[in-house]
Amino acid sequence: MREKKKKRGDKNPVRLTLEGYDKIVQERERILKERLPNIRAEIQEAKGFEKEALEREKDFLLHRVLSLGQLINNCKIIEPTPIDLSKVSTCELHAELVKREAIKEIVLSPEQSLSMTQWEESCRFEPLLTVQGPARILINED
Structure with a gap:
């Protein structure tokens, strides 16, 4: 019997508490609203190696936003279980x-x-x- 091929979106959900989910959402928002606009402004003024370093940082942040978005879309909120x-x-x-x-x-x-x-x-x-x-x-x- 053939196994069903997994599609791109078919992943096991990441289990997060509501607190963890909120932290991820906040980090993503902070990158989008604060860090990326600041870096884009700095890139316009920078030259040479500094500009290259800022471009790499921008690429890293864009990748981080993408990763956090995937995490947010592929998560399951769980309630923490109290320890006995x-x-x-x-x-x-x-x-x-x-x-x-x-x-x-x-x-x-x-x-x-x-x-x-x-x-x-x-x-x-x-x-x-x-x-x-x-x-x-x-x-x-x-």
Whole structure:
């Protein structure tokens, strides 16, 4: 049995969130309304190598507009699926949180211990508990 030949427009759609689609549309519009008119004006005034470089940049931008147009015409808007964090391991969650800017990590080796305290309204610290290593403690300063 012969396979059906794909036509030019028969492509698998590119899946984009609405946010991603909007960014592509904005980039295309910015190129068409701002960058290309500016470059065309600069080309008229330029000479020599500068003019050649501007012509190459114009060609690149025209190709980019074409590519973005094809992407816009061949996309499928999808809704982002929420991540079920209950299925992510604690180790993976910890590894991701450590990367964040407002997170500090304290790592205790097996022979180390750390005394935790709490602030009382009477402006004094009271022991809360002692943590014996090995342990990795995250402090969220967010």
